[in-house]
Amino acid sequence: MNLAKSFAISLLGLSGTVIEVEADISSNLPGFVLVGLPDASLSEASARVRAAITNSKLQLPARKITVNLSPAAVPKFGSSFDLAIAMSVLAANKPFSNSRLDVCIHIGELGLDGSVRAVNGVLPSVLAAREAGFKLAIVPTANLHEARLVSNIDCIGVGSLQEAVRIHNAPDSVGNSAQIAEPPAGQSVESDKDIADIVGQDLAVESMVVAAAGGHHMLFIGSPGVGKTMMAERFVGLLPDLSLENAIETTAVYSISRNRGSIGANLIVRPPFEAPHHTASAISLIGGGSGLPSPGLVSLANHGVLFLDEAPEFQQPALEVLRQALESGQVVISRAAGVARFPAQFQLLLAANPCPCGNALNPKAHCVCTPAARQRYVNRLSGPLLDRVDIRLQIQSINATQALLEKDKTDRLTTTEARMRVVKARELAAERLAGTGYSLNAHLPSALMRRRFSLSKQSTRLLDVALRRGSISMRGYDRCLRLAQTICDLDELSVVDESHIARAVALRGSENSTRLAA
Numbered sequence: 001m002n003l004a005k006s007f008a009i010s011l012l013g014l015s016g017t018v019i020e021v022e023a024d025i026s027s028n029l030p031g032f033v034l035v036g037l038p039d040a041s042l043s044e045a046s047a048r049v050r051a052a053i054t055n056s057k058l059q060l061p062a063r064k065i066t067v068n069l070s071p072a073a074v075p076k077f078g079s080s081f082d083l084a085i086a087m088s089v090l091a092a093n094k095p096f097s098n099s100r101l102d103v104c105i106h107i108g109e110l111g112l113d114g115s116v117r118a119v120n121g122v123l124p125s126v127l128a129a130r131e132a133g134f135k136l137a138i139v140p141t142a143n144l145h146e147a148r149l150v151s152n153i154d155c156i157g158v159g160s161l162q163e164a165v166r167i168h169n170a171p172d173s174v175g176n177s178a179q180i181a182e183p184p185a186g187q188s189v190e191s192d193k194d195i196a197d198i199v200g201q202d203l204a205v206e207s208m209v210v211a212a213a214g215g216h217h218m219l220f221i222g223s224p225g226v227g228k229t230m231m232a233e234r235f236v237g238l239l240p241d242l243s244l245e246n247a248i249e250t251t252a253v254y255s256i257s258r259n260r261g262s263i264g265a266n267l268i269v270r271p272p273f274e275a276p277h278h279t280a281s282a283i284s285l286i287g288g289g290s291g292l293p294s295p296g297l298v299s300l301a302n303h304g305v306l307f308l309d310e311a312p313e314f315q316q317p318a319l320e321v322l323r324q325a326l327e328s329g330q331v332v333i334s335r336a337a338g339v340a341r342f343p344a345q346f347q348l349l350l351a352a353n354p355c356p357c358g359n360a361l362n363p364k365a366h367c368v369c370t371p372a373a374r375q376r377y378v379n380r381l382s383g384p385l386l387d388r389v390d391i392r393l394q395i396q397s398i399n400a401t402q403a404l405l406e407k408d409k410t411d412r413l414t415t416t417e418a419r420m421r422v423v424k425a426r427e428l429a430a431e432r433l434a435g436t437g438y439s440l441n442a443h444l445p446s447a448l449m450r451r452r453f454s455l456s457k458q459s460t461r462l463l464d465v466a467l468r469r470g471s472i473s474m475r476g477y478d479r480c481l482r483l484a485q486t487i488c489d490l491d492e493l494s495v496v497d498e499s500h501i502a503r504a505v506a507l508r509g510s511e512n513s514t515r516l517a518a
């Protein structure tokens with residue numbers, strides 16, 4: 001019987017399914033048939049595999065070869081199945097002397113010369129292989145670093161089909177220690193963008209620290225040139241390094257991305273920062289594309305920061321998908337072939353001008369916008385999206401005298417100092433929220449919040465009065481409580497007091513979006 005099988009992984013989103021690759025060699029007329037729902041790039045595998053085997057001086061019988069990829073119902077994309085197909089065909093022709101095909105997963109694209117080329121998505125594939133109980137993964141050498149981020153599975157890199165064959169013919173292939181490198185340590189690179197560069201905007205700096213500590217989404221409103229972008233770029237430095245679990249998830253998203261795939265070679269330990277232009281389409285934010293769906297910017301910003309400069313200028317569909325991603329923390333891309341899911345837990349920073357001409361907050365310039373135009377402008381960001389933004393900060397430009405006074409100050413808070421405060425505050429929050437499944441104040445649902453936050457009756461008096469008078473909504477009330485708890489954590493105090501609430505009210509800003517520019 002000329003039958004053999006090997007294993008590969010089919011990815012959809014970040015989840016992988018084990019695919020059994022069976023090869024049968026029969027005495028019919030010579031040919032190569034691939035069955036089991038392959039997409040266009042996978043159907044071309046037969047040509048690549050045939051040429052690669054011949055050019056590697058390995059034997060390919062002049063008989064009929066049938067390769068079946070099962071389960072047939074699972075959609076399969078791309079060229080990463082080539083290696084598994086070639087190995088199963090070779091084994092069907094002539095069994096390997098020390099075959100480990102049954103415990104091994106093969107990932108890699110073949111060149112016509114028999115070389116094994118790098119593919120996208122190796123990290124999530126190896127994760128799926130480990131989950132399925134595989135002990136060994138044979139991957140392209142170029143992807144070995146990435147594969148070795150996964151613990152508890154042996155990974156061997158191969159540069160050619162012949163090397164892969166040698167592994168299955170060697171007496172003890174797993175002890176192939178020359179191939180096994182140490183997993184790459186993720187590097188925490190300090191950015192040269194420090195919050196100490198922000199001159200004369202102490203309230204803005206404080207708000208950023210609060211936003212970072214509690215995971216609160218934030219909106220900057222200010223005239224052009226006031227430094228909104230500069231502040232946003234410095235925000236990501238305030239966030240602590242990613243936990244190992246989050247780092248692997250973020251690296252996996254990069255690994256599968258067609259645009260950023262090559263970056264996935266090292267573990268990403270710093271939170272990512274994505275700043276799409278306001279002309280960005282909904283698809284580029286959410287992901288998609290033909291064939292294997294590729295993650296969009298909201299997923300590339302997973303566990304990091306998504307910054308929308310000139311947020312009201314974004315197209316409505318783009319803002320709409322953003323809202324959905326914020327609500328669910330993930331992106332779901334439906335295809336005829338199946339549903340791809342990508343994580344999308346990001347912190348949102350928005351920047352907006354106060355009005356279309358940008359001068360509404362500038363005492364030295366004259367705003368030429370009509371009230372109706374202003375209204376239309378702020379309404380673009382209205383409703384459900386803004387509901388999720390806890391901090392709304394108006395940034396005033398500083399005048400020349402202030403700038404001169406502030407310029408030479410040397411005791412400004414640095415990013416490193418601020419990050420230490422953020423880390424400490426996050427630890428306190430995580431301790432208090434232990435067992436809830438949440439770790440950041442901003443994420444906590446309202447019902448849980450009242451039970452978990454340590455509020456005194458006295459502290460909320462200010463808010464209670466405002467609520468009774470109708471000057472604050474219930475949602476605004478909860479938002480203030482979340483912010484106050486974060487401020488309290490930053491002060492390293494155990495109970496929220498009135499001063500925390502008062503500072504929270506100041507950070508929350510105007511509740512009514514139509515009053516943004518007022």
Ligand SMILES: [Zn+2]
Nearest residue numbers: 355357367369
């Ligand atoms: Zn204006």
